[in-house]
Amino acid sequence: MNQKGLSEKEVLSMLDTASLKDASYDNVLSAMCTRPHPIAVKAHMQFIASNLGDFGLFPGTKELEENVIRSIGELMGDPCACGYITTGGTESNIQALRAARNIAGRSHPNMVVPASAHFSFDKIADLLGVEIRKAGMDSVFRADIGSVEGLIDENTIALVGIAGSTEFGQIDPMDKLAKLALSHDLALHVDAAFGGFVIPFLDKKYDFDFSTKGVTSITADPHKMGLSTIPAGGLLFRDASCLSHLEVDTPYLSIRKQHSLTGTRSGAAVASTYAVMTHLGKDGYRKIVDGCMKMTARLVDEAREIGVSPVIDPVMNIVALDVPALDEVRKRLRAKGWFTSITRSPRAMRLVIMPHLTDEALTRFIQDLKECLGN
Numbered sequence: 001m002n003q004k005g006l007s008e009k010e011v012l013s014m015l016d017t018a019s020l021k022d023a024s025y026d027n028v029l030s031a032m033c034t035r036p037h038p039i040a041v042k043a044h045m046q047f048i049a050s051n052l053g054d055f056g057l058f059p060g061t062k063e064l065e066e067n068v069i070r071s072i073g074e075l076m077g078d079p080c081a082c083g084y085i086t087t088g089g090t091e092s093n094i095q096a097l098r099a100a101r102n103i104a105g106r107s108h109p110n111m112v113v114p115a116s117a118h119f120s121f122d123k124i125a126d127l128l129g130v131e132i133r134k135a136g137m138d139s140v141f142r143a144d145i146g147s148v149e150g151l152i153d154e155n156t157i158a159l160v161g162i163a164g165s166t167e168f169g170q171i172d173p174m175d176k177l178a179k180l181a182l183s184h185d186l187a188l189h190v191d192a193a194f195g196g197f198v199i200p201f202l203d204k205k206y207d208f209d210f211s212t213k214g215v216t217s218i219t220a221d222p223h224k225m226g227l228s229t230i231p232a233g234g235l236l237f238r239d240a241s242c243l244s245h246l247e248v249d250t251p252y253l254s255i256r257k258q259h260s261l262t263g264t265r266s267g268a269a270v271a272s273t274y275a276v277m278t279h280l281g282k283d284g285y286r287k288i289v290d291g292c293m294k295m296t297a298r299l300v301d302e303a304r305e306i307g308v309s310p311v312i313d314p315v316m317n318i319v320a321l322d323v324p325a326l327d328e329v330r331k332r333l334r335a336k337g338w339f340t341s342i343t344r345s346p347r348a349m350r351l352v353i354m355p356h357l358t359d360e361a362l363t364r365f366i367q368d369l370k371e372c373l374g375n
C-alpha cells in the first residue's frame with residue numbers, strides 16, 4: 001500500500017485498466033452467471049453497507065430476505081419453506097449437507113450423489129468428513145436409480161439429485177430419488193443452483209422441487225439465471241427445524257444465534273434479489289427463459305447444418321456439442337474471442353446460452369465455429 005493515498009481519478013483509472021482485462025460477457029458461452037439486471041445493480045448499491053451476519057442491526061434488509069425466501073419457496077413448490085440467501089451454490093450445498101449430517105448423527109457418514117454432481121460436493125466431502133459416493137448415469141446423463149440404490153448403506157445420510165446439471169443441463173428423476181430417500185429415511189437434497197430459475201419457466205413440466213414428497217432441501221441461485229448480483233445463492237429447507245441444526249451461539253452480536261456459514265454476509269445481494277424478482281415477476285422470468293430456449297434451439301439447428309450434433313437434446317439452455325478435434329477447435333474459437341468450456345465424459349464442447357447472448361452474437365459464433373471446423 002502507498003504511504004500517501006492516490007486521488008480518486010487515479011484510482012478509478014487503475015480500476016478501468018483492470019476491468020478492461022476482464023471478459024465482457026458478450027462472447028462468454030462458458031459461464032452460468034450473466035450481467036445482473038439493472039434494477040438488481042441499483043438495489044445492490046443502495047444496500048452496499050448492509051450486513052445480514054448481524055441482522056438485528058438491519059431489520060429492513062432481514063425483512064427483504066424473508067420476502068425473497070418466500071418467493072423462491074413458492075417457485076420451488078412450498079411458500080412455507082425456510083432458508084436464507086447464501087454466497088452461492090457451493091455454500092448452499094455445503095449447508096444442506098451439513099444439516100443432513102448433523103441431523104443423522106452417524107459416525108462414518110456418506111452421501112450418494114450422481115457422477116454429474118458439481119465439484120462443490122467434493123469440497124463438501126473434504127470439509128464435512130462425509131464420504132462421497134458417486135452413482136452412475138443413464139444413457140442421457142441422469143442419475144441411474146439402480147446405481148444410487150446400490151450405494152446406500154446404514155451410514156448414508158443423504159441422497160443428492162441435480163436439477164440442471166452443470167455439464168449437460170440434465171434433470172435427475174427426482175420422483176424416483178425421492179421414493180428411495182423416503183424408503184430409506186434419508187434426506188434428499190436437490191441441487192437446482194442453475195435450474196431453479198429455469199425449470200419453473202419451461203414449457204415442459206418436471207418433478208424437481210418440494211411438490212415432490214421426499215425432497216428435503218433445495219439450492220436455487222439468484223446470481224445465475226435469477227439475474228441478481230453476485231453473491232446471491234438460495235438455500236431452502238422444507239422443515240424449518242433444519243436451520244436449528246446449523247446454528248451457533250453468537251454472544252457479542254445483536255442476534256443470539258447464527259445459521260449461515262459465513263459470518264458477515266451481503267445484505268446488498270438480498271436487496272438485489274428482492275428487487276429483480278419483484279420487478280420481473282414470473283412473466284418476466286418466463287420471457288427470459290423463453291428467449292434463452294429459443295436461442296438454444298437455434299444453436300442446435302444451425303450446428304446440425306454444419307455437421308455438429310448435440311450429445312443429448314438440450315433440456316434447458318445448456319448444450320454439449322460433439323465437436324471433432326475439440327481442443328483444436330476450442331483453441332481457434334478462443335483466438336476469435338470466444339469462451340467455451342467442456343464436458344468431461346463424453347468430452348464435448350459445453351455452451352451455456354445465458355441472457356447476455358444476443359442473436360447477432362449467436363450468428364457470429366456459428367459462422368466462427370464453421371470456420372474453425374474447417375467447413
Ligand SMILES: Cc1ncc(COP(=O)(O)O)c(C=O)c1O
Nearest residue numbers: 032088089090118166191193194
Ligand atoms: C449445479 C451446480 N451446483 C452448484 C454450483 C456452484 O455454484 P457457485 O459457483 O455459485 O458456488 C454450480 C456452479 O456452476 C452448479 O452448476
